[in-house]
Amino acid sequence: MKSAVVRIANLVGETGCFRLLAPEVVPVFMLHRVYSGARSVAGGLPADTLRDHLAYVARRGYKVLTMDELLGMLEEGGRIHAKSVMFTIDDGFSDHFSVAARVFDEFGFVLNCFVITGFLDQELWPWDDQVSYAIQSSSCQQAKLTLPSGDPYLLDLVGDGINTAVRTLRDALKAVPQANLYQWIQSELFPALAAEYPSKVPPEFLAMSWSDASLLQQAGHGVYPHTCSHRILSTLTSDEKQYEIDHSRKRVEQELGKPPLVFAYPTGRQRDYDQRDMEQLINSGFKMAFTTVPNYVRKGQNLLELPRFSMPANSADFRQIVNRFEAFKNRLRA
Numbered sequence: 001m002k003s004a005v006v007r008i009a010n011l012v013g014e015t016g017c018f019r020l021l022a023p024e025v026v027p028v029f030m031l032h033r034v035y036s037g038a039r040s041v042a043g044g045l046p047a048d049t050l051r052d053h054l055a056y057v058a059r060r061g062y063k064v065l066t067m068d069e070l071l072g073m074l075e076e077g078g079r080i081h082a083k084s085v086m087f088t089i090d091d092g093f094s095d096h097f098s099v100a101a102r103v104f105d106e107f108g109f110v111l112n113c114f115v116i117t118g119f120l121d122q123e124l125w126p127w128d129d130q131v132s133y134a135i136q137s138s139s140c141q142q143a144k145l146t147l148p149s150g151d152p153y154l155l156d157l158v159g160d161g162i163n164t165a166v167r168t169l170r171d172a173l174k175a176v177p178q179a180n181l182y183q184w185i186q187s188e189l190f191p192a193l194a195a196e197y198p199s200k201v202p203p204e205f206l207a208m209s210w211s212d213a214s215l216l217q218q219a220g221h222g223v224y225p226h227t228c229s230h231r232i233l234s235t236l237t238s239d240e241k242q243y244e245i246d247h248s249r250k251r252v253e254q255e256l257g258k259p260p261l262v263f264a265y266p267t268g269r270q271r272d273y274d275q276r277d278m279e280q281l282i283n284s285g286f287k288m289a290f291t292t293v294p295n296y297v298r299k300g301q302n303l304l305e306l307p308r309f310s311m312p313a314n315s316a317d318f319r320q321i322v323n324r325f326e327a328f329k330n331r332l333r334a
């Protein structure tokens with residue numbers, strides 16, 4: 001029933017009526033992993049699904065924005081293009097260069113990549129992926145942990161199932177001081193799960209290189225910082241916040257030759273960043289920052305808290321965000 005309603009709404013949406021009823025909004029989508037071929041990546045989007053979504057955008061004549069165009073529209077005196085849409089992808093995995101950007105290139109569309117600079121510098125691989133790797137490679141049924149906060153935590157791989165165990169432990173770790181998170185994963189989590197800490201980054205978690213990032217920029221795509229270590233900013237001290245924001249900005253500038261004006265918060269929920277992070281972003285020269293709060297970007301809102309929609313796998317869900325039916329529904333609810 002619901003899918004029939006969405007299908008009809010999307011047919012109505014093709015007429016452009018929802019854009020008239022909900023003008024002045026831009027949907028910004030966030031991707032994470034994209035894969036081609038039979039080998040899937042957990043939480044990833046198949047390249048063919050991405051291709052179908054972008055074909056719709058091309059067929060319907062939507063304008064895919066660059067960061068500079070979005071900034072121009074949101075700054076004083078700018079006007080939102082009624083058929084605009086934007087795409088971002090977070091973390092800096094190798095598939096962003098080798099798979100995702102290739103699909104965007106087929107359509108001549110811009111992809112904006114937020115990269116963890118320490119990941120591209122080969123100093124680390126993302127802590128959230130290390131947590132899922134540790135749990136997935138364990139044959140334990142349960143593990144008793146002491147979180148970095150000192151609190152006890154029971155990891156129940158059998159009772160909760162692997163996926164829930166990963167999600168709930170990640171959520172618990174997002175709420176504790178993360179200063180020593182990477183050491184904790186290596187010295188506490190892996191041993192508690194009787195799992196071996198990999199000596200090299202597992203192939204499915206490889207980063208793109210800085211020369212990949214440079215090629216992306218030369219091809220017209222955007223590359224912007226997403227901290228150095230992907231730790232949750234709101235759990236860090238002022239010095240650590242400054243380092244994560246300022247140093248990641250410097251690394252992108254050093255490698256790509258121009259100062260980035262845009263940033264994305266790790267995991268990006270409202271509680272994952274705070275006022276001091278936004279002040280640091282201003283001090284470091286940033287003009288815009290993205291969260292992961294699902295909503296449209298609107299004129300007049302705080303440029304340091306721009307929302308993004310997770311890229312839906314389902315085409316009806318994707319289309320109703322693009323054709324602004326979702327904005328119309330939000331307006332009805334309000």
Ligand SMILES: [Zn+2]
Pocket residue numbers: 090091226230265266267
């Ligand atoms: Zn991220």
